[in-house]
Amino acid sequence: MAHLTVDIGGRPGLDCRGFCDYCYFKHVSGVRSLGCRYCLPFKVGCDYCTRGVRELYEGFKDLRTVADETLANLSTRGDDIDRITISGGGDPSCYPHFADLVDLLSSMEAPLHIGYTSGKGFDDPGVADLLIDGGLSEVSYTVFASDPALRKRWMHDPTPEASLKVLERLAEEIDVYAAAVVVPGVNDGQVLEETCDWLEGCGVKGLILMRFANTTEQGLILGNAPILKGQRVHTVREFEELVSGAAERHALKISGTPLLDPEIGSPFAILHEPDLLKKLPRVRKRATVVTGSVAAPFIQRVLQIRGYQSRVVRARKDIACLITTDDLRALDLKRLEEVVIIPGRAFVHDTEAQDVLSADGVYREVVRGPETLTADAETSMGMTKAEVLQMELDGFAALINTINLHGR
Numbered sequence: 001m002a003h004l005t006v007d008i009g010g011r012p013g014l015d016c017r018g019f020c021d022y023c024y025f026k027h028v029s030g031v032r033s034l035g036c037r038y039c040l041p042f043k044v045g046c047d048y049c050t051r052g053v054r055e056l057y058e059g060f061k062d063l064r065t066v067a068d069e070t071l072a073n074l075s076t077r078g079d080d081i082d083r084i085t086i087s088g089g090g091d092p093s094c095y096p097h098f099a100d101l102v103d104l105l106s107s108m109e110a111p112l113h114i115g116y117t118s119g120k121g122f123d124d125p126g127v128a129d130l131l132i133d134g135g136l137s138e139v140s141y142t143v144f145a146s147d148p149a150l151r152k153r154w155m156h157d158p159t160p161e162a163s164l165k166v167l168e169r170l171a172e173e174i175d176v177y178a179a180a181v182v183v184p185g186v187n188d189g190q191v192l193e194e195t196c197d198w199l200e201g202c203g204v205k206g207l208i209l210m211r212f213a214n215t216t217e218q219g220l221i222l223g224n225a226p227i228l229k230g231q232r233v234h235t236v237r238e239f240e241e242l243v244s245g246a247a248e249r250h251a252l253k254i255s256g257t258p259l260l261d262p263e264i265g266s267p268f269a270i271l272h273e274p275d276l277l278k279k280l281p282r283v284r285k286r287a288t289v290v291t292g293s294v295a296a297p298f299i300q301r302v303l304q305i306r307g308y309q310s311r312v313v314r315a316r317k318d319i320a321c322l323i324t325t326d327d328l329r330a331l332d333l334k335r336l337e338e339v340v341i342i343p344g345r346a347f348v349h350d351t352e353a354q355d356v357l358s359a360d361g362v363y364r365e366v367v368r369g370p371e372t373l374t375a376d377a378e379t380s381m382g383m384t385k386a387e388v389l390q391m392e393l394d395g396f397a398a399l400i401n402t403i404n405l406h407g408r
Helices: 063-077 098-106 127-133 148-155 160-173 189-202 236-249 296-305 325-329 350-357 385-406
Strands: 002-007 081-087 112-117 136-142 175-182 206-211 253-257 288-291 312-314 339-342 365-368
Touching: 002 063, 063 098, 081 098, 098 112, 098 127, 127 136, 127 160, 136 160, 148 160, 160 175, 160 189, 175 189, 189 206, 189 236, 206 236, 236 253, 288 296, 296 312, 296 385, 325 350, 339 350, 339 385, 350 365, 365 385
Parallel strands: 002 081, 081 112, 112 136, 136 175, 175 206, 206 253, 288 312, 288 339, 339 365
Antiparallel strands: none
């Protein structure tokens, strides 16, 4: 069985009826190469870390191009497709050939998924039945708030009532996962409670709450901070309490990113499973593990349980995969071992990382760790607890094996 992704292209802010006020692609300017695991050893920058991370597409692809690319992808996978996902830099609901695309893909008789839509392009509630009849089985749908006025003000949705009607109708027939960036003082508090009540009544499967980011440390790595000048942001602890409180008060599954999935106990649910922790390899060597500030204490605890005697060093970035070379420059080199393991998906060029972390005259070997150690809410929402625990078991086993292979 194979998963087919259909990329429709599109540009954030341009092919989605304009930026939402809180969008993390707002104010992006210039094209700076960040560096990443895909770069050539002798060159900082590749298409992924220069253009891909910014989703710098030329615009929506025409339907013929999408069809040709889809046929080409099918030829490499065979006919046994078990899932088709529509994605792109623009919003699928705003794709000008959306109805024709759904009709085309429905002929493949595989469940159709929309990886993300704001719904801002849905002006007619009747589009929901078109999607249902076309085989749509799952969608991630930005709601922000069940109050149409708030949705119109903050998402710039010209027809918020219609967009919410589409969500409501879809939830009657298929798996709908709602999402909301939580802006303090705007759609938290009582507004969030009313939104959860409404989503629960609609039959939505789950709600993913995302902490609004407004600084570089919180993840704005494209030179575009702040998104909203003067806007307060929840601390990680405040956001964790917001998510857990909402989950306690509603039967609807509610999880948050960067923290947490209360139903599963992730991220790092393995800490509550002593029998699984015993299955991890023992740490036999020394190496510094660099990670984000949110994950650092969890990783330190897991590794210490398995005999780790070095230190997990937290960068000033909240999320590990958004660490950049600037974050490495800010580290206290005296705290680092001779081997440093950085996150697998960090936006850092390997050679540049080597130079930066050896700037005090002590040569340090820099090694990339696993790409994933746990599941954030966007991943765990569609997973079972057993699947999340297996992901963590595999990730930490790979990290420990990396320490034992390269450590001193």
